[in-house]
Amino acid sequence: MTTLTETRVDEMSFTSPKPKRRIPWGSIVSAILLSLGAVVMIAPFMWIIQAAFGETARAFVLPPRWLPANPSLENFESVFEQVPYGMFMFNSVKIAVIVTLGQLITCSTAAYAFARLEFRGKNVLFMLLISALMIPGQVTLVPLFIVMRQLGLYNTHAALILPALINPFGVFLLRQFFMTIPKDLEDAARVDGANVFTIYWRIILPLSGPILTTLAILTFVTMWNSYFLPLIMINDPELQVLTVGLTLLRGQYGAGALGPIAAALAMAIVPVLVVFLMLQKYIIKSIVSTGIKG
Amino acid sequence: MSEQIMTVRSLKRREAMAAYAFILPTLLGFLVFVVGPMLASFALSLFDWNLLTPPEYVGLANWEKLFSDARVGGIYVNTLRLSLMVVFSNMTFGLLFAILLDSKLPVLIRNFFRISYFFPYVVSAVAVSLIWTFLFNRDLGPLNYYLGLLGVDSRINWLNSSQWSPLAIVIADVWKNVGFYILVFLGGMQAISRDFYEAAEVDGANTWQKFRNITLPLLSPTILFLLVISIIGALQIFEQPQILTSGGPGDATRTIVLYIYEQGFKFFDMGYAATLAISLFAIILVLTIIQFRLSRRWVFYQ
Structure with missing residues (x-):
């Protein structure tokens, strides 16, 4: 084997003429296209940020600016004057955190039961839960709105949190992972007298860090970006979340007021960017591997 | 012997009880926020309701309107x-x-x-x-x-x-x-x-x-x-x-x-x-x- 390879190398280096240095047109074109694509992706953010830090009256000028002429914070000030922006932010964080933590519990307990425990109706219940994945969220919004009104939860955060606590996809995702954990570990613990809850809490969860992280990321991103439900469920601006809050600002100024809306957008996007840059490996992997479509 | 069978049975029952407790939150939420609204959609499509006055049964009128x-x-x-x-x-x-x-x-x-x-x-x-x-x-x-x-x-x-x-x-x-x-x-x-x-x-x-x-x-x-x-x-x-x-x-x-x-x-x-x-x-x-x-x-x- 070794001799064969050596002979070949010898042949190559002695008999074949030196390859001509060719211009790698393919790589050049692909580098240009990739860079052009990156400019298209990044430029809109840059433009919004310069508008945020510019003067309100001169936000919309031609040719487009890429750095503010006279940097100022007046756009930010006027955002806080017009809408309870701090509350929007607080509400969004609060709801996303509660739902994420809540789903980690509800999904993992249900997933553990479906993966490992024996009980009557298990398969039927699981199939029923999974078939719910075929129901598009938007379809049940009208009756969900009515249910929340009947429960007296209209215009409360509970109306956003409670329905989000169940996630059939999350249950499915975790169940698939739990089934790959060797059963011997549990059997050994059971012999030592561990009950179901101890096994779930002390063995299954500690072994499931990566998949729980994936679920947490997916849930947080989904909740942070959710718009339709808060739009119909929340009426009080003080209780509103950031997504709907941004559109309220547009109502205050009219669609043409770039400056303040840019400031609000910058404040909404920059924290997301920071978190994204820190966790990009996990975030990209979580979203791409599960195929969550926003 | 029969004692052993009893233990196995009660162990199984305890496992099932634990399982029901584990799926309860998801199941309850599923019924109230997914199955309920899904069925309610079908019922709702037979009514005329503006949220202010009581719902009024209209049969297939909404479906006729749709078409x-x-x-x-x-x-x-x-x-x-x-x-x-x-x-x-x-x-x-x-x-x-x-x-x-x-x-x-x-x-x-x-x-x-x-x-x-x-x-x-x-x-x-x-x-x-x-x-x-x-x-x-x-x-x-x-x-x-x-x-x-x-x-x-x-x-x-x-x-x-x-x-x-x-x-x-x-x-x-x-x-x-x-x-x-x-x-x-x-x-x-x-x-x-x-x-x-x-x-x-x-x-x-x-x-x-x-x-x-x-x-x-x-x-x-x-x-x-x-x-x-x-x-x-x-x-x-x-x-x-x-x-x-x-x-x-x-x-x-x-x-x-x-x-x-x-x-x-x-x-x-x-x-x-x-x-x-x-x-x-x-x-x-x-x-x-x-x-x-x-x-x-x-x-x-x-």
């Missing part, structure tokens, strides 16, 4: 056309850029591209739509300005003409979502064994032949998967038209979900909104089934 509502057909056609445009553009650009990224690039540069293409995907559709509202501005927007520099008619009425507004929504959607498609395609490509390419090279295949005969067929499961989730997702587009164009001009960019929202929460016609929602559900269900049937014919697995 005689001159706008519904047009809105469905627009939704479908918009969805196909969105899906086709995302798939094409996604595949193209995945191919470009699937070459030998320094790690740092590849990561830079990955991050810049993917980041808009995690930004809310609301923020993206607001950004593009300004970029699309006819007189002062940067897009028309730079198009003007390229010699294109620089006064395109992106958001207020029935010719351009669907394209505006497609552009904003591709900008937001294409990174997801790129990375899913890239994942699919990297899962293809290098052996196939090496064998093809031995046989003297060129780049196009390798793409056509190896990459594309072996990527077909990925393509199908993306097709299913993106068509279903695209049929439910809401934020982009609501914020960018409010569905206009006329019904040019009014999607079915936007119409459901307007019927339900602007005109408070709950029965009709539920009826429209069921029609959308039926269409999505049929599409899912058709796509899975078709997939048997043209999907190749490695």
Whole structure:
């Protein structure tokens, strides 16, 4: 084997003429296209940020600016004057955190039961839960709105949190992972007298860090970006979340007021960017591997 | 002996009890927030209800209205056309850029591209739509300005003409979502064994032949998967038209979900909104089934 390879190398280096240095047109074109694509992706953010830090009256000028002429914070000030922006932010964080933590519990307990425990109706219940994945969220919004009104939860955060606590996809995702954990570990613990809850809490969860992280990321991103439900469920601006809050600002100024809306957008996007840059490996992997479509 | 059987039995019962306790939150929430509303949609479609006066049973009147509502057909056609445009553009650009990224690039540069293409995907559709509202501005927007520099008619009425507004929504959607498609395609490509390419090279295949005969067929499961989730997702587009164009001009960019929202929460016609929602559900269900049937014919697995 070794001799064969050596002979070949010898042949190559002695008999074949030196390859001509060719211009790698393919790589050049692909580098240009990739860079052009990156400019298209990044430029809109840059433009919004310069508008945020510019003067309100001169936000919309031609040719487009890429750095503010006279940097100022007046756009930010006027955002806080017009809408309870701090509350929007607080509400969004609060709801996303509660739902994420809540789903980690509800999904993992249900997933553990479906993966490992024996009980009557298990398969039927699981199939029923999974078939719910075929129901598009938007379809049940009208009756969900009515249910929340009947429960007296209209215009409360509970109306956003409670329905989000169940996630059939999350249950499915975790169940698939739990089934790959060797059963011997549990059997050994059971012999030592561990009950179901101890096994779930002390063995299954500690072994499931990566998949729980994936679920947490997916849930947080989904909740942070959710718009339709808060739009119909929340009426009080003080209780509103950031997504709907941004559109309220547009109502205050009219669609043409770039400056303040840019400031609000910058404040909404920059924290997301920071978190994204820190966790990009996990975030990209979580979203791409599960195929969550926003 | 019988004592042992008793213990086994009681152990089993205890396990089942624990299991029910474990699934209780999900089950309860599922019944109240998914199954209940789903069944309620069907019931609601038989009533006329504006939330203020008591609901009134109207039989199939909402369904008759659905089939005689001159706008519904047009809105469905627009939704479908918009969805196909969105899906086709995302798939094409996604595949193209995945191919470009699937070459030998320094790690740092590849990561830079990955991050810049993917980041808009995690930004809310609301923020993206607001950004593009300004970029699309006819007189002062940067897009028309730079198009003007390229010699294109620089006064395109992106958001207020029935010719351009669907394209505006497609552009904003591709900008937001294409990174997801790129990375899913890239994942699919990297899962293809290098052996196939090496064998093809031995046989003297060129780049196009390798793409056509190896990459594309072996990527077909990925393509199908993306097709299913993106068509279903695209049929439910809401934020982009609501914020960018409010569905206009006329019904040019009014999607079915936007119409459901307007019927339900602007005109408070709950029965009709539920009826429209069921029609959308039926269409999505049929599409899912058709796509899975078709997939048997043209999907190749490695």
